[in-house]
Amino acid sequence: MEVIVVRSDAVLTHVKLSGRMDVEGVQRAGGAFTEAVAGNGADAVVDLGRVSFMASIGMRLLLENARKLNAGGARFAICCPSGMVAESIKIAGISAVVPVVDSMEQAEELFSS
């Protein structure tokens, strides 16, 4: 799992993740992800378009960050999951508690509403 911070300011955090969100990936890069997202405290969009594998430890990382942001009044959205990763998120029920969008434009629209 790799964490790329595209934007981080008082208005928005935009992070792109790639690789495997499994025990190995989350133990290695989960801290950097949380620092970038919950640590910044702004509304956040996490792009999963290049994530190839999602285990429950990865889902918990996303949920924990969403909860931290929501507790501080900020919003959290997942963007662009595809294939089996999208299927995993859907069947686990994550998409029922965290907004899932198909593009950055949709995320910006969601946050401006």
Add this chain to the structure above:
Amino acid sequence: MPSIYVEEMPRSWEAMKEVVRDVRAWLEGRGISDGAQYVAEVVLEEMLANAVEHGGMGEISVSALVEEERIELCFEDTGPAFDPGMKEPRFPEKGGGGQGGLGLHHVRTLARSMDYERSGGRNVVTISVDRWSPAPGPGSGGG
């Protein structure tokens, strides 16, 4: 039928990650579909993580067998008995108390079948995955 057996994996994250890597690599050479590979990796990851996290002391054994139509993964450990029943994960946002059960729910939903028995003080879980499971196309979003 081709098979792989890992006996007495120590209950540690490092050992778990090594076994996941080994079994994944072994499955990659077995001519199974991409969807089946993904589901088998979910099964491995979730079952071993569960055993390391909640299983107490003792070692874990893992085996994988590739048959004509399915992949069978078997996990044995000496941890406490557990309920493998089909429970929905519990989200505080939806009035639940945490996100317990996420891993087992993930496995049960993707796999063809999951059988559990407690035998001789051991948990024995046998999970079957369709060998030719299709992978969803790139357009299948998670909304």
